[in-house]
Amino acid sequence: MTMDPYEALGVKKTATDAEIKKAYRKIAKESHPDLNPDDKEAEARFKAASAAYDLLKDPEQRARFDRGEIDAQGQERPERHFYRDFAGAEGNPYQAGRGFEGFGGIDPEDLFADILRQRAQGGAHGFGGGFGDEYGRDFGGARTTFKARGPDMRYSMEVPFMDAVKGATTRITLPTGGTLDVKIPEGTKDGQTIRLRGKGGPGIGGGPAGDAYVTIGVKPHPLFRREEDDILITLPISIDEAVLGGKVEAPTIDGPVKVTIPKGASSGQVLRLRGRGVKNRRTGKRGDQKIELRIVMPPKIDEELESFMKEWRKKHAYNPRKGMKT
Amino acid sequence: MKQRYFEKDVIEAIELLTPGRLERFVKMQVISPMQTDEGPAYRDVDLARLELMCELSEHFGMEEDALEIVMSLIDQMHALRNRLRLMARAIEAEPEEVRLRIARFICEGNEPPPEQ
Numbered sequence: 001m002t003m004d005p006y007e008a009l010g011v012k013k014t015a016t017d018a019e020i021k022k023a024y025r026k027i028a029k030e031s032h033p034d035l036n037p038d039d040k041e042a043e044a045r046f047k048a049a050s051a052a053y054d055l056l057k058d059p060e061q062r063a064r065f066d067r068g069e070i071d072a073q074g075q076e077r078p079e080r081h082f083y084r085d086f087a088g089a090e091g092n093p094y095q096a097g098r099g100f101e102g103f104g105g106i107d108p109e110d111l112f113a114d115i116l117r118q119r120a121q122g123g124a125h126g127f128g129g130g131f132g133d134e135y136g137r138d139f140g141g142a143r144t145t146f147k148a149r150g151p152d153m154r155y156s157m158e159v160p161f162m163d164a165v166k167g168a169t170t171r172i173t174l175p176t177g178g179t180l181d182v183k184i185p186e187g188t189k190d191g192q193t194i195r196l197r198g199k200g201g202p203g204i205g206g207g208p209a210g211d212a213y214v215t216i217g218v219k220p221h222p223l224f225r226r227e228e229d230d231i232l233i234t235l236p237i238s239i240d241e242a243v244l245g246g247k248v249e250a251p252t253i254d255g256p257v258k259v260t261i262p263k264g265a266s267s268g269q270v271l272r273l274r275g276r277g278v279k280n281r282r283t284g285k286r287g288d289q290k291i292e293l294r295i296v297m298p299p300k301i302d303e304e305l306e307s308f309m310k311e312w313r314k315k316h317a318y319n320p321r322k323g324m325k326t
Numbered sequence: 327m328k329q330r331y332f333e334k335d336v337i338e339a340i341e342l343l344t345p346g347r348l349e350r351f352v353k354m355q356v357i358s359p360m361q362t363d364e365g366p367a368y369r370d371v372d373l374a375r376l377e378l379m380c381e382l383s384e385h386f387g388m389e390e391d392a393l394e395i396v397m398s399l400i401d402q403m404h405a406l407r408n409r410l411r412l413m414a415r416a417i418e419a420e421p422e423e424v425r426l427r428i429a430r431f432i433c434e435g436n437e438p439p440p441e442q
Contacts (some may be wrong), residue, residue: 024385025385025386028381028385028386029386032378032381033399034378034400037403037404059396072419080377081370081373082374082378083371083374083375083377083378083400084404085374086370086371086374086375086409087400087401087404087407088404088407092371092404093358093369093371094358094371094375094401094404095401095404095405095408107409123390124422138386153355154355155361156358156359156360156361157360157362158360158361158363158367172361173361175352175353175355175358181406185431214361217360217367217369219362222432307437320435
């Protein structure tokens with residue numbers, strides 16, 4: 001950013017601190033990407049203005065800049081992420097319960113009726129998940145009691161890898177001090193949100209409680225990685241196992257199993273154990289476990305191995321890099 | 327696994343954020359860190375959200391009660407945008423005739439489209 005900060009804010013060099021602040025606020029209002037998510041140019045304008053404001057808001061820095069001791073360049077901010085970049089992304093915990101998961105919870109048959117009803121009731125889903133259907137109906141009617149659904153609550157928790165893969169029940173401590181039992185379904189993904197009906201805030205006047213939405217973060221496992229429904233591991237093998245093949249034990253999410261290493265296996269080769277992956281919640285089918293082999297040398301190259309290799313090389317040398325042209 | 331930040335990392339990363347402010351935001355439940363064995367952990371989305379909240383309170387002098395309302399409105403706006411996007415995608419997949427009828431209805435106002 002080499003732009004003149006005064007120009008970026010649209011003020012004169014003689015502007016007062018108050019004028020600078022006012023100019024910045026005006027630009028920020030119009031151009032803050034999070035307040036103007038549909039404006040594609042907003043980010044560039046906002047970044048220029050905030051870099052300029054960062055420099056000019058501090059009288060001492062401003063004086064140094066005016067004297068030419070520092071330039072605007074030094075004021076560049078580290079790469080910044082705006083909330084709007086996450087807001088529409090899958091697994092945004094702050095969208096849970098606000099219709100993020102498509103039209104989750106609505107029967108497809110009732111989809112349009114549901115949206116139109118919301119409108120007719122003056123946007124019954126108000127602040128914080130809001131007053132339920134009963135609000136419009138009961139409040140508007142004659143001689144009725146006031147009844148409202150409780151607000152929805154949102155929480156986030158991290159669970160061990162295995163709990164997410166195999167399912168478990170854990171307990172979350174609420175900011176209010178209480179606890180909530182959360183059933184983690186088998187095959188839960190990182191960033192997935194679980195809805196607990198009726199576990200949100202209490203209703204008013206006999207109205208039903210709101211829902212609790214718990215976003216799950218999955219803790220990485222030292223051995224297993226996950227790619228959709230497949231489990232990935234790297235399995236170290238010895239050189240003799242690589243050359244001669246054989247059966248070795250490999251960990252799976254169900255415990256160790258024997259796998260057959262083919263004769264002449266290479267590092268990077270992938271073996272597939274069908275049905276040893278994660279259960280897909282929709283299809284009920286399990287993914288695979290993929291085992292990437294990695295040949296590990298013995299801790300010490302002894303003389304016997306060395307002399308054998310020297311002999312072997314004389315007659316059987318090969319070039320695995322053949323055809324590798326740069 | 328995405329990046330995780332603990333309280334001190336978050337305070338360090340966001341210039342305008344103080345420990346007191348963070349604590350209040352969490353208590354207000356406008357920010358909900360992930361509960362982990364090592365204490366509350368924040369994700370990139372939390373950082374972006376915190377930065378926005380700090381700017382609103384610092385640069386616009388927004389009180390925290392008002393901030394809570396604004397954040398809720400922003401969340402609702404994004405939820406609506408997501409719904410709208412899904413709806414647009416669904417309409418895009420329809421035959422041209424249907425798309426045009428819907429477009430005409432939206433552009434021309436609130437008269438329901440004529441029965442075919």
